[in-house]
Each structure stands twice: as C-alpha cells, then as structure tokens.
Amino acid sequence: MRSLHLPTTLLDEKTLPELTELEYEIYKRQIPLPGFGSQGQRQLKGSSVMISRVGGVGGTVALELARAGVGRLVLAHEGVIELENLNRMLLAFRQDVGRPRVEAFRDMLARVNPEVDVLIEADNIHANNAERLIDQVDLIVDGSPSFEERYHMNQEAVRQRKPIIMAAMFGLEMYITTMIPGSTPCLSCLYPTPPPSWEVTGFPVILPSSALVATIATMEVIKVITGCGEPLINRLFYGDLTSNGFRQLHIARRRDCPICGHLVSANEGGAMA
Template sequence: MPDLAPAELQRYARHLAMPEFGLAAQKKLKAARVLCIGAGGLGSPISMYLAAAGVGTLGLVDPDVVEVSNLQRQLLFGQSDIGRPKLEAARDRLLDINPHLEVRMHREMFTAANAREIAADYDLLIDGTDNFPTRYLSNDTAVWLGKPNVYGSILRFEGQVAVFAPHLGAPCYRCMSPTPPKPGLVPSCAEGGVLGVLPGLVGTMQALEAIKLITGIGQPLLGKLLHVDALSLRFRTFTLRRDPDCPVCGENPTITEPIDYQGFCGMTPPPNVPTITVQELQDKRSRQEDHFLLDVREPDEYAAAQIEGSTLIPLAQITARAAEIPRDKPVLVHCRSGVRSAKAVAALQDLGYTQVWSVAGGILAWAKEIDPTLPAA
C-alpha cells in the first residue's frame, strides 16, 4: 500500500479525521486504478470528485472534442476549451484539482476491438456513456475481467445508478436489461435533452459508489438500482436479481467475446440504402430543384432546430402517415445523424417508393458543413 506524502496528508485531512475512513481508506484510494468510460456529462463529476478524493490513477476514454453545447452540464470544461480534445482539457483540469493524480488518456472509442485491452489494467470501470452499445460493451467487459461496473444513466429529469458485479454476487447489466429497447423508443440525451444539474447529481453518486467499493466502507449498490426523479427529488431503490440464464454472467454463458453491439442495439443503418450528402442537398436547394425534405426526428428535436422547408413525420409514424409523403418527386430524408433516416428510407422502399434518399450525417452534418448557426448538437 503506498504511503502518503506530507502534502497529501494535509490535502486529505477531512478524510483522515473520520474514524470510519482514516489513513487506511485513503491509502486504498491512492492505490486504486479507475477507468471512466466517457468524459461528458457523467464523466465530468465522476472524474473531478475521484481526483479530489485521492484516487491514484484515473483512466479516461473519450474521442471527442469540446463543443459549446457541452458546457451546459460538462463542468470539466470551459469556454476556452471549445475545440480542444476533451481528454487534453480534462487532464489539465483534473491535475489542477489534484497534482498527485495520474491521468491516463485513451482518446478513442471504447469498442469491441479495444475494450479488454483498455480495461485490463484497472480495478473497476465506471460507465459514463450515453448510448446502449457502449453500455452493453462496458458491462460485458467488466464481467469477463471480473471487475465491478458502476453504472449511471440520465435523460431529461431522471437518472439511475447501480453497481453491477457478478463476481461479488450481484447481477450484471444484462440481467436487468437482456435486450435493448427498440430503436427510437428511448432517445439519447442529445435527442431528448437533459437538465444540466442532473449529471452532476448522478455522476457524484457514481463516484461515491466507486469510493465505497475501493475502500470497503458502507454498502455499495450491489443488487440495487437507485432511481432519482429530479423534478420531485424523489429517490427510489429497486432490488435487482441475477438471472441464472443471463447470456453473459449466467450459469451457462453464451456470450464470451465482444459482439456487434451497434447491430445488437439496432443502431446499424440498413444496408444498401441510397444516400445523399448535405452538400448535394444544398446544391439541389440552390438550384430550386423540386423535392420533399422529410425530417424523421421527434417533435422536441424539430422544435429546437430544423432545416427550413422540411416536413416533420417521426420515424415511428412513417408507415401510418405515408399518404402525406409524395411519390411523384424525390424524397430526401434526414434525422440527427443518419441512422433513423436510413431506416425510414428502407421502410418507404418497402411501401413502393423509388425516389427516396437518406441525408448522410443528418442535421449534425448540415449544421457543421452548411449552416453553423443551427443549434443541432
């Protein structure tokens, strides 16, 4: 167990003053190696509080750069960080919080190809992601490596926290959610929005669970799911049970290697869907070529930002409202990033439409390449 330098003894004085915590727990924190997957809304409070608490080694996984829309909730970053790689900005902020910290940066996506290699050298994983493929991958990786997985999720005004750890007798994430929800049923934070303070609340609780696991104090949320409704500030705790037939942690597991998580979660666009780039769309508009621009996002997304002249029909309503979509002109379909629009195109093709294309990259690409003033992120 590593010793604490005099400067560290002074820094952690409030921890050392607690008989239930003391020097032994503080040394465990210094020896701990924690991997935080995601440096966004949840990753910000997770990493800042673990750094301040004295975790010795903190790994961060995130390929993104800081965008202005991040600043409403991602307090790792400030205005001057816009355009910087998130991990570079995060490292500077975390070392300013605690210079005794070692920050390891993994500026890449957490994928089936690299998950085990990245996670192998850490004692526990913390899931700070906002998408189902990475959520299932982080769970499965933690199960295979025999490490706890501190889970958190947020959307709009609600959040969840749990600790998944079959090797400690608790269920894994797949025990609770064997299959992901159907595509489009649960929006991402970018699509559905999130109250800025909510990730601070949930991420701080994830950091707390990690500290309890590392130091052995208290009762971690093993076999428990904590749900919080921020509007009523109501907390509810649900009991979770291991599924003996779980394909990952059950008695006879059938999933022992990474799978196609994008496909498993229905996030892979259908094959052979014709596409059009945002520049090609803009050229058609500039030439005033006749077309029908169809937006298949949700009403809240459309209200926040839309391409002028588009018609909103959410993906789930495409088949029922097909009569509103013309067959005698090109139909150009867009969503946020291109996944839902590709599925809409496939559905329209099944209905006999022949002049229909998906706008590659969706409104995000339009905002980046054509109209930077559009608040589409």
C-alpha cells in the same frame, strides 16, 4: 464491512502506497470518516478507475475522484469540446471549445490534483479496446449514452471480474447501481436488449441532474474501493428531480443470462431470478 470487491493484492496493507505529509494535510477532513481512515485514503491512492464517456456525468466523477485522491484515472471519450457541452461539463471551458475532450480534461485534472496519474483514450469503448482499457484498472464507471458501448464494457468487466458502476440519466431522471460480477446482476441481466427509448440523439440534460448522478456514482466508487459504507449491491437507485422522488429497487441476477449466468456467486447477496 468485509472487502468483497477488489483484488486482495490491492487491499493488502504491505502493497498500499504511503501517504505524504502533504496528502495527510489535503485529506485531513475525509480521513476521519467512520470506516475510512488513513487506510481508506491509501486504498484510493493505490487504485485505478476507468471512466467511459467523460461528459456531464463522467467528467464530474473524474473531478470528484481526483479531489478525493484516487491514484489513476483512465478517461475514454472521443470527440472535441462543443458549445453545447458547457451547460453541464464541469471540466469544460469556453476557451477549450474545439479541443479533444480527453486532452482538455487531462490538463484540467492536473491543475486539480497533480498527483493523480491521468491516462487518456481519445475514443469511445468498443470491441477492439475494451479488453485493453479494462485490464489497466480496478473498477469501471459506465457513463455512456450508448447501449452498444455499455454492453462491450459489461461483457469485458464480467470476463475480468471487475466491478462496474452504472451511472445513467435522462432529463431529470437518474439510475445508478453497482455491479460486482458473480454477486450482482450484470447489465445484460437488467437489459437483455436495449430499451427502445434509450438510443436518442441530443437527449435533454441539465447540470444538477448529471452532477447528482455523478456524485452518487463517485461515492459508490469510493465505497467499493475502501469498504466504507454499503454500495448499491443488488439495488438500483432511481431518482426523479421533477418531484424530488427517490427510491431503491431490488434487482437480481438472471440464471439464463448469456454474459454472467455461468459465474458462481462469490459472496452473499448474489441471489438469482
């Protein structure tokens, strides 16, 4: 599969970091994956990913990417760990209640993989920090429950032409898609205005639901970075664990989208509605 997602400098053989003997030993079970190989592992090591909201979804993504060997993680999330977080946040422990989330999660990720560079932003994404944070990374994982925050990320990701994985869940329902500016719909194509039912406080969540969303999103990150497999390009993955029903919906760009409508499609598959 051709690489159409990340800057070519990242995928250049000459600029990728080499793997150590220790890393070859740690990752020897994933390196043989078809289409992955040592090249894919080096691409992971040379990549950087921002995760917005490091909760049940984002925290699990961070944990799985650290174990997979991604080189740098940028975590953005305000607030402290609360008791109600413990049912789903795999990086949160009872003794950490009251600690800033990103600080506790950085410490835990250092135990999981000390080779991963973890940068933290003890704040949610907003108009004043989106450009700075997205400028530091190759790809974004959007796990925010706030559409205002999602719109800030979407607008800046489109401006910088950075891929963004949308990972969302509500109760036992889940939604995931991979957005490539100029090739796929952006968030504003799909949701020109926030869904009325979205902005709620204390929405229902249980670990199997958030963890499954996170695992699919993590695999999307790995596929986009390495070119291994087919990402959810122009497709929205929907799942409902109530009945274990899963399906993929075809989605398309909107020509009149005020955020990405001006972009020229760089790759095949960038159909517009």
